[in-house]
Amino acid sequence: MALVKCTECEHVVSDKAAACPRCGAPGPFHRHHTKVRLTRPSRFISSIAPFVIEVDGEVIGFVLNGQTVEIERDYGFTLYVYVQRHYGFIHHVPAGSDLYIEVSPGLVGIKGRVWPAARDQASRGSTA
Numbered sequence: 082m083a084l085v086k087c088t089e090c091e092h093v094v095s096d097k098a099a100a101c102p103r104c105g106a107p108g109p110f111h112r113h114h115t116k117v118r119l120t121r122p123s124r125f126i127s128s129i130a131p132f133v134i135e136v137d138g139e140v141i142g143f144v145l146n147g148q149t150v151e152i153e154r155d156y157g158f159t160l161y162v163y164v165q166r167h168y169g170f171i172h173h174v175p176a177g178s179d180l181y182i183e184v185s186p187g188l189v190g191i192k193g194r195v196w197p198a199a200r201d202q203a204s205r206g207s208t209a
């Protein structure tokens with residue numbers, strides 16, 4: 082069983098559900114492997130505060146200088162990285178994405194760069 086999103090109301094449901102428990106839309110609901118690699122470069126050592134990582138409004142962890150965090154879901158989601166609630170970077174990750182996101186402190190808050198992971202691998206010569 083995997084958790085996916087209802088195509089009508091975006092409620093998180095089982096991919097085996099006969100219908101969405103919230104809105105009644107008929108299942109089955111399809112999985113969309115969705116992956117984000119979130120990196121915070123190590124060169125910004127002047128800022129040591131952990132960046133909070135939120136997925137669809139739920140805190141799932143933190144990212145520190147030099148760290149990379151992988152986020153995988155079976156559905157698209159909203160990613161929010163912040164220090165304080167109004168100093169953050171928001172990205173809506175479509176279902177089926179494979180993204181590389183670099184976040185760093187800006188003059189005010191956090192800024193982010195987003196690109197497809199495949200392009201990142203090509204530009205860096207990675208064989209991963």
Ligand SMILES: [Zn+2]
Nearest residue numbers: 087090101104
């Ligand atoms: Zn629904």
